Amino acid sequence: MAGQVITITSGKGGVGKTTATANIGVALARRGQRVACVDADIGLRNLDVVMGLENRIVYDLVDVVEGNAKLRQALIKDKRLPELHLLPAAQTRLKSAVNEAQMQEVCGELKKEFDFVLVDSPAGIESGFKTSVAPADQVLLVVTPEVSSVRDADRVIGLIEAYEKPTPQLIINRLRPALIRRGDMLDTADVLEILAVELIGIVPEDERIISSTNKGQPVALEDHSESGAAFMRIAQRLMGEQVPFQMFAESPGWLERVSKFLRR
């Protein structure tokens, strides 16, 4: 059975797309899924560093598209998890080095061999965004509970609908329970009410993300962090499991408000 292509995107940059891609990839691989992570952020490659695979790059996505390397040669196998692979982006090229048709072809090839192809999309809504969304069977939209991030996410939802792609599912990232309890951060129900899309995961702010990125070891590799556990739950949901949403902090009445969106 062919796998599925899942593009991870956001409106605003810096909200945790690459971290989410790396960790969902790790989490899926830990559950025995064959995973290929594709860095579509050409010119600003980072997924390799977050995954700790930067020293193993020989060929990249652009080499594959231009016929300088076979897909198999460019794919890096993660030694920690035999099911996890990375197709890195080129660092010295422009976004235009890969077009939509080429991206679809590469992802189509990967789908034959992998259960999940995770595409880490560039930020913004320029050409690179459209290219990375083109092959998607499913789109995950990363948003932080902030005015600017939510606004940009709304714009991206509109664009993805205009491309006639499935409506994105939301990852609310960097949620800070203490701020929500104090009334200084939008909570899950607020964000869902404003954006009116389905939720696939809530990831709390976690300092461990910084040290894990420093070391190139995604938090989801181990079991002891809250953020890693949150990415693991997202992976389970992608695999079709019913996993209840953990609410980190909500204002009174959140249960009814959230369940209104989850029931659909």
Add this chain to the structure above:
Amino acid sequence: MDVFERIFGRSSSSASVAKKRLQVILTQDRTDISLETLNVLKDEIVSAISRHIEIEAANVEVTISNDAEGYRLTANIPVVSTRTVRVRTAGARAPRRT
């Protein structure tokens, strides 16, 4: 502060301010209807209705909003009198008197 907000609800919290601001911003982002267009629309609605009933033209509000059911154009039009205004414009049907 925490206790204060607990007693008086979240209405003054920065999160609820953020939510309200976002709702306004996104309504504008999602539609191509500018404030200018809304004003033109308002003037035309006022003149159309004023031909038939007497309204408080200065207090008419035309807004666009969206909720679960979709976009909604709302006109709030205070009526002065429900008595029909005599139409005297050219081309309008004049009451026949014999």
